[in-house]
Amino acid sequence: MRFLRLILSTTLAGSCLVGCANRGMIAPSEETGTGGGSGGTAALGGSGGSATGGKGGGSAGGKGGGAGSGGSNVDASCSLVTDALFDHSTTSCGAMFNFEASTQGAILLAGTQAFTSVSKGTTPHTYCGTGSLAISATFVGNGGATSRGVVNIPLGVDGGYVDLSGKTLTAHVAASPAACGEDLRFKIILTTATGSPAVLSVNALTSNFTTASALLGTDAGAQASNSLSIEVFSISGYTGTIYVDEIDIR
Numbered sequence: 001m002r003f004l005r006l007i008l009s010t011t012l013a014g015s016c017l018v019g020c021a022n023r024g025m026i027a028p029s030e031e032t033g034t035g036g037g038s039g040g041t042a043a044l045g046g047s048g049g050s051a052t053g054g055k056g057g058g059s060a061g062g063k064g065g066g067a068g069s070g071g072s073n074v075d076a077s078c079s080l081v082t083d084a085l086f087d088h089s090t091t092s093c094g095a096m097f098n099f100e101a102s103t104q105g106a107i108l109l110a111g112t113q114a115f116t117s118v119s120k121g122t123t124p125h126t127y128c129g130t131g132s133l134a135i136s137a138t139f140v141g142n143g144g145a146t147s148r149g150v151v152n153i154p155l156g157v158d159g160g161y162v163d164l165s166g167k168t169l170t171a172h173v174a175a176s177p178a179a180c181g182e183d184l185r186f187k188i189i190l191t192t193a194t195g196s197p198a199v200l201s202v203n204a205l206t207s208n209f210t211t212a213s214a215l216l217g218t219d220a221g222a223q224a225s226n227s228l229s230i231e232v233f234s235i236s237g238y239t240g241t242i243y244v245d246e247i248d249i250r
Contacts, residue, residue, distance in 0.1 A: 093128035095170075095248035097153060100131040106153045106230075114139040114234070115149030127172040127209045127245035135230070135242045142235035151230040152191075153247070161193060164222040164249055170213040171247045175205035176240055183236045188247075189229035192221035196229065209245065216249070 097104050099120060106118050114137050121134030133151075140146040156162045173186050188200040200214040216222040232242055 093246060095128070095246040096250070097133075097247040098129060098131065099133045099245060100129050102131075103133055104153065106133055106151050109150035109152060109229075112145040113149050114146050114232070115151060118151055121241075121243050121245075125174065125176060125241070125243045127174075132243045132245035133230075135232075135244065137232065137234075137238065137240060137242055139234035139236070139238045141237075147233060147235050149232045149242075153228045153230070154226065155228065156226045159226060161224040161226045164190070164216045164225045165218040167216050167222070167249050168213055169200055169216055169228075169247070169249050170211065171200060172209040172211050172245045173202055173205060174207060174209045174243045176207055176243070178207040179205045179234075179238055179240075183234050184238050185233045186242070187231045187233075189231055190216065190220060190222060190225055191227040191229060193224035193226075194221035197221070205242065209243075 093100055101120075103118055103120055108115050108118055115135050116138055117136045119134050119136075121132035123130050125134065126132040135149065135151055137149050138146075139149070155164075169188065169190075171188055175184060182203045184205050186202040186205060187198050189196050190199045197220045199216060199220060200212050202210050202212050204210075216225075228247070230244060
């Protein structure tokens with residue numbers, strides 16, 4: 001008889017250990033998010049088990065609602081500082097490439113790419129005056145030729161080189177529709193006698209013009225430059241028009 005009492009006492013103690021450890025160490029609602037499974041284990045303790053199960057279910061509901069704050073679709077890159085308040089109606093546009101009368105020699109890179117056409121843009125898609133460079137684009141795939149678009153703008157006369165060392169390159173770029181994310185990336189590449197360094201970049205294009213500038217140092221071979229390449233990359237299948245205006249070097 002004493003032997004049977006010892007076994008029964010040990011079994012009940014083990015059951016209490018399972019139920020108490022579950023309730024005292026980690027709350028079921030925080031560990032599993034539901035009260036149903038933990039309620040079954042707690043039932044070994046008696047009537048308190050059903051209360052624990054009910055509390056776990058209610059608690060999980062509250063915590064689940066709070067998690068929604070981390071799932072917002074708002075992209076912080078849409079809050080970039082832009083030139084939305086700039087007076088685009090002015091006609092005193094003195095940049096080297098103001099695109100007021102034409103595309104100023106801008107041509108598409110030959111071969112397969114994402115850019116489909118280049119033309120003279122008009123207001124309201126201008127940073128200054130009534131003209132801009134409008135580049136139609138259809139990006140396809142997550143790599144390869146159609147995930148990149150290239151437009152070249154010559155600098156020197158008849159393909160000759162010019163010295164841009166120590167000067168500052170400034171450009172203004174927008175997109176319609178806005179990309180509002182860091183997938184649509186804009187770069188200006190300086191083609192020189194020693195290579196083609198990327199000298200200016202914008203990592204998110206909005207519907208307002210964003211201004212970017214960069215100093216052209218002598219280490220980039222800027223003393224012998226013959227063209228600018230406008231390059232845009234996308235792997236999300238963006239389709240729209242990219243507007244570039246007032247590219248200046250001084």
